[in-house]
Amino acid sequence: MERNEELPIPIFSTLEPVYGHGPQLQEAQLRLDNLKSKFLQVYGHLPDIYARSPGRVNLIGEHIDYEGYSVLPMAIRQDSIVAIRKRDASESEKLLLIANVSEKYSLCTYPADPNQDIDLKNHRWGHYFICGYKGYYGYAKSKGLDVGVPVGLDVMIDGTVPTGSGLSSSAAFVCSSTIAIMAAFDVNFPKKELAQLTCESERHIGTQSGGMDQAISIMAKSGFAELIDFNPVHATDVPLPPGGSFVIAHSLAESNKAVTAATNYNNRVVECRLAAIVLGIKLGMEPQEAISKVKTLSDVEGLCISYAGSHGSSDPELAVKELLSEETYTAEDIEKITKENLISIFANSPTSLDVLKAAKCYKLYQRASHVYSEAKRVYAFKDTVSSNLRLRYCSEEEVLKKLGDLMNESHYSCSILYECRYFSTISNCYALDDTAPLHRNMEQLMLCYFVTMRAMMNYIYFVSSHDTNCLLKKLPLYLISFVSFAVISCPELEELVKVCRDNGALGARLTGAGWGGCAVALVKESIVPQFILNLKEQFYESRLVKGVIEKNDLGLYVFASKPSSGAAILKL
Secondary structure, three states: OOOHHHOEOOEEOOOHHHHOOOHHHHHHHHHHHHHHHHHHHHHOOOOOEEEEEEEEEEEEOOOOHHHOOOEEEEEEEEEEEEEEEEOOOOOOOOEEEEEEOOOOOOOEEEEOOOOOOOOOOOOOOOHHHHHHHHHHHHHHHHOOOOOOOOOOEEEEEEEOOOOOOOOOHHHHHHHHHHHHHHHHOOOOOEHHHHHHHHHHHHHHHOOOOOOHHHHHHHHOOOOEEEEEEOOOOEEEEEEOOOOEEEEEEEOOOOOOOOOOOOOOHHHHHHHHHHHHHHHHHHOOOOHHHHHHHOOOHHHHHHHHHHHHHOOOOOOOHHHHHHHOOOOOEEHHHHHHHHOOOHHHHOOOOHHHHHHHHHOOEEOHHHHHHHHHHHHHHHHHHHHHHHHHHHHOOOOHHHHHHHHHHHHHHHHHHHHHHOOOOEOOOHHHOOOOOOHHHHHHHHHHHHHHHHOOHHHHHHHHHHHHOOOHHHHHHOHHHHHHHHHHHHHHEOHHHHHHHHHHHHOOOOEEEEEOOOOOOEEEEEEEHHHHHHHHHHHHHHHHHHHHHOOOOOHHHHHHHEEEEOOOOOOEEEOO
16 A cells, blocks of 8 residues: 555545535535635636645744754645646746635746746735746656646646645645646656655745755645654644633734744754764864755764763753853854855855855754754654554643643743744844944844833843843843844744643644744633633734734634645546
8 A cells, every 4th residue: 555645635525524514515516616716816717727735834843844854744735726727838928827716816827938037125925926937847857758848827826724824834735736737737746756846946935944844734634743854754643632722813913934034934944954964074074064964954964863872861861951052152162163165055045145154153952952852752743643652651730741741841942942933032143343234233222122021031031041241241242132133023923822822732833934823722612712812812913903813803813623635636
């Protein structure tokens, strides 16, 4: 019997296999009817075919997929549906027309050219479709398929995954777009190939995606979370324990990975690689060997474990604690170790070079500590569920508490070691003599008077958890960091996590890239309705009063979710 990842994307002629029955099916049918009607209205034709891919919530395993480590997400019911019509070769207009059912997004027009570049300085929502378009054509050619002369495409999108939420709206969009294009040309690749293809495709937008979002969107099964392994990509079903439910709540602080990549998401990717290279060298590799061979922290895990073994341990974190400094590294510090300048190390990665331009120092110890500890938590989470299902050695309540504790530990690590809760932090170390970052931060200086007391408390907590002498030594160089940190911190996400825990969540953590977006909370199933009501009153009510969101939209921002099904092609 073929494994799930070896199978092609399933093709359905009805909605029930994807959306089940009841209100969810009725809602999906209304969406499809509306999508079909608007497609006809805009293009004068009905679509040929539809593709859908869901968003996801990552239960545990944050910011470690791009380091080669396993993660544990589940698909959610919110998804992206793409309706598509392939124009005849005889039709004169060779254009890609990309519309959206939401009036918020204007029609995007692109040439029907798979080799076109994406203008990253001019961020448009249609760029995500072009990621899938370029990816499909490139991969199809590599497989020896005759792709012919590019033809025009009429496209319309309907997405229900909130943007900037940390629930992978961009991956759902890229996956559904790629699958729709593939289906329009009567092709169907195996899921594992599509997971890799779409991961690489999304990198056209400028983020160094690790592959989790695309893998779960494509491979998800209804009723199961999935342990996603990489190199090669593989999904293992993980049944979730009875008695618990996952509630997802949006902090209402949007985080756009593509727009803030150089200072946030891609910055961490670069820091992790630098940490891995430095560890490799300190553990015996020649500098040039480490630079050429070491790409991720998983590449040096074996060396770290060997080092730990010689010191009576099996924990790779021991090598991090002993061999990396807790103080920030400057580029010069790292170059003394690598005997190579950073620009040369990352010469083949334009997105990494953007990071080097924006950052003046790097936190190698903190990033490596998070990655290795988070990787262990993923398997602890899976083993707690799987072992108890087999052996029943714990009560239902004990299992849920263990899972909640792991989620809380993960949030602490993401917040303090990886600093995913801040839009711009001390870790970016903008220097006073760097004209561009200083210019960008002048507006923040002007806004300093309006910083909330909560952000001030967050800063005090941050300083208290670090080496004060180190901070004072570097104060002349990084003075502007305080202002940047205080003004652009994201207290909304921290407040939301606290409200979740105060109202009975066994565990609550940020999910997704961070720097805004959503929290996921593990809650006893019996209290879910009251829990959601409490969140609405204690977190969302003040936002409703201020007009941040509309009351009718609350259900989009806080909801309980069961594991949903993965990508599908719909021939309706």
